[in-house]
Amino acid sequence: MLAEIITIGDEILIGQIVDTNSAWMAKELNLIGIKVKQITSVSDDADHISEALALAEKRAKVILITGGLGPTKDDITKITLAKYFNMGFRRDEDTLAHITEIFKRHNRPMIESNIKQADVPEGCTVIKNENGTAPCMWFEHNGNIIVSMPGVPFEMMYLMQEQILPRLKGAFKLPFIVHKTILTANIGESFLAAEIEDIENSLPEHIKLAYLPRLGQVRLRLSSTGTNEAILKNEVEIYAQQIIAKVKKNVVVEEDIALEKAILNIMDERKLTLSTAESCTGGYIAHLITQHPGCSSVYVGGAVVYSYELKESVLGVSPKTLNNYGAVSEQTVKEMAQGAIDHFKTDYAVAVSGIAGPDGGMPGKPVGTVWIAVASSKRVVARVYSFGNKRAQNIERSAIAALTMILNELNQYGD
Secondary structure, three states: OEEEEEEEOHHHHOOOOOOHHHHHHHHHHHHOOOEEEEEEEEOOOHHHHHHHHHHHHHHOOEEEEEOOOOOOOOOOHHHHHHHHOOOOEEEOHHHHHHHHHHHHHOOOOOOHHHHHHHEEEOOOEEEOOOOOOOOEEEEEEOOEEEEEEOOOHHHHHHHHHHHHHHHHHHHOOOOEEEEEEEEEEOOOHHHHHHHOHHHHHOOOOOEEEEEEEEOOEEEEEEEEEEOOHHHHHHHHHHHHHHHHHHOHHHEEEOOOOOHHHHHHHHHHHOOOOEEEEEOOOOOHHHHHHHOOOOHHHOEEEEEEOOOHHHHHHHHOOOHHHHHHHOOOOHHHHHHHHHHHHHHHOOOEEEEEEEOOOOOOOEOOEOOOEEEEEEEEOOOEEEEEEEOOOOHHHHHHHHHHHHHHHHHHHHHHHOO
16 A cells, blocks of 8 residues: 655745654554655645646555645645645534634634635545644545645644544555664674675565664664564564674664664663763753653763863863863863763763864864763773764764764673
């Protein structure tokens, strides 16, 4: 079963907002056995929308549309769909009552454009939008299902989870899709492929292996499609264990989770705590960690210390160390990590100090030079990295390298 996602809005095409809706919908559809054939973003233009929809109907049985359903003049999706399906309009009284109740609850007057949101193409099935005023519309056309939803993420997600996905499962006999993800680190994609080439070549036709590289890590995803979920899971697990046995030293976790989440899980299980001391990464490592619910059981806190003064006063770095070796040095970063352990009273600490760029380089320390240290009760280890001259990439690379160093220390000395 194939689906296509169409997102509508000039704001997406000019980069004003990022289309996170499509990625989320694709993941949810995949979980119920529907594969996304294509994702298309189109402007607020009736002809463009109609053309995209006509092409989508040739490729997929399910077309999900988001955006263009508000009360303003640039929200033209509803009018375009009515014309595309050759339908007139009707006023949906349940939708009107819902909109009226929302405005009454917030003590706001309704104007004509708000009332017109209750006008829908006469041939559609209206699905109530519990979290907003724009109704969701379900169309059936030439054996296809077309669903138009608001572009506001939390409105779309609620509609998908509570209404659209259950209806799609009821409308089609869907296959099972089974995934198994293995997160690896400290090995490049090409080296990883060479290590497991024989296993990949032995995979049956219905099991696919995908390489999903990111800075410092590669996800391996085995995917299988069929009618018997139990058999699929067993088959995928057999091949996954063969891969894991081949590259065991590089395997972080057998789950589709982020590197920092894997670290949090390991440290939580071992009752260990962590703190951070960041200079050039500016709190990015802390951000990666704290985006995960439950991180407080491991992560105590951290400090962003750009200046010499703060490195001294907050982390206890020696002025002599800073004067003799500079902020970007093995000596300084080791004292930062140890200072974080002493100050925050944690089992582990990671410290980063470098030259993110695009300027600030000096002889012997070009832009992209980053020192990282990990400290524990057992030892303090430091390593220097040479990244490029792109600031944003250097910050991300530094964070991934720091997390990988923590993982290495946990694997070697974290029992």
